[in-house]
Amino acid sequence: MTEIFHVMVLTFLIICAxxxxxxxxxxxxxxxxxxxxxxxxxxWQQLDAPDIAMAEAAIGAGVTTxxxxxxxxxxxxxx
Amino acid sequence: MKLHRIGVAILIVIxxxxxxxxxxELPSVEQRTSxxxxxxxxxDGGLQDTGALNLVSAVLFDYRAFxxxxxxxxxxxxVAGVVMLFYQAPLHPSSIGLSMxxxxxxxxxxxxxxxxxxxxxxxxxxxxxxxxxxxxxLATLTILISIVYGLETERRLLDPTFKxxxxxSAALLFMVIAFGGILTGEYFLSNLSAGFPRxxxxxxxxxxxxxxxxxxxxxxxxxGLALIFYSMVKREPE
Numbered sequence: 001m002t003e004i005f006h007v008m009v010l011t012f013l014i015i016c017a018x019x020x021x022x023x024x025x026x027x028x029x030x031x032x033x034x035x036x037x038x039x040x041x042x043x044w045q046q047l048d049a050p051d052i053a054m055a056e057a058a059i060g061a062g063v064t065t066x067x068x069x070x071x072x073x074x075x076x077x078x079x
Numbered sequence: 080m081k082l083h084r085i086g087v088a089i090l091i092v093i094x095x096x097x098x099x100x101x102x103x104e105l106p107s108v109e110q111r112t113s114x115x116x117x118x119x120x121x122x123d124g125g126l127q128d129t130g131a132l133n134l135v136s137a138v139l140f141d142y143r144a145f146x147x148x149x150x151x152x153x154x155x156x157x158v159a160g161v162v163m164l165f166y167q168a169p170l171h172p173s174s175i176g177l178s179m180x181x182x183x184x185x186x187x188x189x190x191x192x193x194x195x196x197x198x199x200x201x202x203x204x205x206x207x208x209x210x211x212x213x214x215x216x217l218a219t220l221t222i223l224i225s226i227v228y229g230l231e232t233e234r235r236l237l238d239p240t241f242k243x244x245x246x247x248s249a250a251l252l253f254m255v256i257a258f259g260g261i262l263t264g265e266y267f268l269s270n271l272s273a274g275f276p277r278x279x280x281x282x283x284x285x286x287x288x289x290x291x292x293x294x295x296x297x298x299x300x301x302x303g304l305a306l307i308f309y310s311m312v313k314r315e316p317e
Contacts, residue, residue, distance in 0.1 A: 051209065
């Protein structure tokens with residue numbers, strides 16, 4: 001069961017990473033990157049690293065996304 | 080264009096093969112923890128050396144506290160840079176904010192976010208978490224307030240000057256604790272050997288200087304990130 005879960009999460013991670021590189025709309029890319037960070041946090045937790053999981057969830061999915069959104073609102077939305 | 084793409088493909092193939100080779104060479108987790116001297120030292124003697132149940136915090140704030148000081152300095156420099164970069168932008172704060180629904184929702188979850196942040200900071204030496212993670216959670220609360228209630232409300236609650244003072248004094252607190260080690264005849268950032276009380280393992284007041292160092296880092300990171308966000312969302316002159 002955990003094996004299937006790990007494969008699913010890692011597949012999602014790879015899809016997210018490729019999509020972030022390919023997508024033209026920067027706001028969508030930022031949101032995808034937040035999803036990537038959240039999945040990464042789940043993986044850290046599965047690897048028995050709760051400290052890193054918390055940092056990844058709070059910084060990667062939370063604050064970084066916000067700062068990127070603010071930056072996009074100050075510049076352009078399209079690549 | 081075509082040639083460029085082929086070049087990229089070749090590079091990716093080379094990189095993948097190299098990484099796969101490195102991955103095959105990696106020892107398993109069990110193998111590493113049983114053979115690495117450093118890992119064994121921390122896992123076996125960490126509680127004895129530092130009095131902290133959370134060994135990650137023990138490494139971050141005791142064994143490698145000097146590295147943490149460096150990280151804190153990097154964040155300090157980043158905050159100072161961002162604030163300086165956006166210093167000229169005059170403030171046109173809005174106090175309108177989002178809808179009533181969003182405001183009432185924040186009213187209900189806000190105290191709990193604050194509690195979670197404080198818990199993660201203050202119990203960093205016992206349970207997973209620590210100054211960095213908790214500080215970011217605290218900063219998220221101020222960011223939520225400035226989005227939901229408008230920047231003006233957040234500015235009235237927490238003056239930017241107060242945040243600057245908070246960040247600097249937290250950095251100073253870290254240095255004062257660090258120099259406490261020297262004053263007692265030990266080394267810079269010495270923990271238990273410098274006479275900080277060991278306490279009972281697992282209680283809030285334990286692990287010597289780890290808890291105050293965590294609190295200092297938490298305040299510093301929280302105030303710093305809140306300042307970065309505040310400086311960035313100040314409107315440009317139109």
